[in-house]
Amino acid sequence: SQQGEEDPQALSIQEGENATMNCSYKTSINNLQWYRQNSGRGLVHLILIRSNEREKHSGRLRVTLDTSKKSSSLLITASRAADTASYFCATANTGFQKLVFGTGTRLLVSP
Amino acid sequence: DTAVSQTPKYLVTQMGNDKSIKCEQNLGHDTMYWYKQDSKKFLKIMFSYNNKELIINETVPNRFSPKSPDKAHLNLHINSLELGDSAVYFCASSPRVGVTEAFFGQGTRLTVV
Numbered sequence: 001s002q003q004g005e006e007d008p009q010a011l012s013i014q015e016g017e018n019a020t021m022n023c024s025y026k027t028s029i030n031n032l033q034w035y036r037q038n039s040g041r042g043l044v045h046l047i048l049i050r051s052n053e054r055e056k057h058s059g060r061l062r063v064t065l066d067t068s069k070k071s072s073s074l075l076i077t078a079s080r081a082a083d084t085a086s087y088f089c090a091t092a093n094t095g096f097q098k099l100v101f102g103t104g105t106r107l108l109v110s111p
Numbered sequence: 112d113t114a115v116s117q118t119p120k121y122l123v124t125q126m127g128n129d130k131s132i133k134c135e136q137n138l139g140h141d142t143m144y145w146y147k148q149d150s151k152k153f154l155k156i157m158f159s160y161n162n163k164e165l166i167i168n169e170t171v172p173n174r175f176s177p178k179s180p181d182k183a184h185l186n187l188h189i190n191s192l193e194l195g196d197s198a199v200y201f202c203a204s205s206p207r208v209g210v211t212e213a214f215f216g217q218g219t220r221l222t223v224v
Binding site for chain 2: 031033035037040041042043044045048086088090097098099100101103104
């Protein structure tokens with residue numbers, strides 16, 4: 001079964017607004033990662049947060065991790081039309097050699 | 112230079128045929144993967160290889176047979192294709208086992224008719 005559930009499934013905002021996506025997972029993790037997928041393309045890694053970290057920033061991205069609630073959030077600030085894509089969280093479980101992906105959030109940023 | 116490249120990008124074939132998808136990475140990574148993305152965009156791991164050795168097989172039907180001739184290549188052969196095999200197949204690589212960042216190919220859209 002899918003490891004992660006993402007919320008919302010779809011999000012539509014205007015340029016300049018912030019976008020927040022949430023991810024919940026089920027088991028212990030080594031790290032959690034966020035990926036972006038543009039339509040018809042492969043996935044691109046955005047940011048990785050380790051299980052002993054609570055918050056991480058990269059440019060306009062801010063990721064939080066709450067291991068007690070088994071959840072993470074991705075905040076994209078000052079969104080742009082080019083941010084339109086699907087966003088996936090992925091967990092790397094301790095001792096496993098794979099990434100397990102969430103269900104994804106489709107983000108639409110309108111000019 | 113493309114880091115992870117897959118060929119072909121599109122593949123349309125009839126039920127019962129056998130087909131192969133090739134993947135190559137020029138990143139010097141030890142670990143390679145095959146993922147399947149279905150029509151609802153769910154991504155599921157199929158296989159994981161480390162230094163040419165299979166380390167994960169996620170209960171994929173025997174009709175799917177990966178082959179890694181060297182650590183830069185991981186090909187996927189599919190026998191007796193079925194309608195349900197229609198999906199986008201992604202190859203990916205990461206520096207080593209224990210998964211840090213994964214680098215994905217552009218995907219192969221397989222359509223079985």
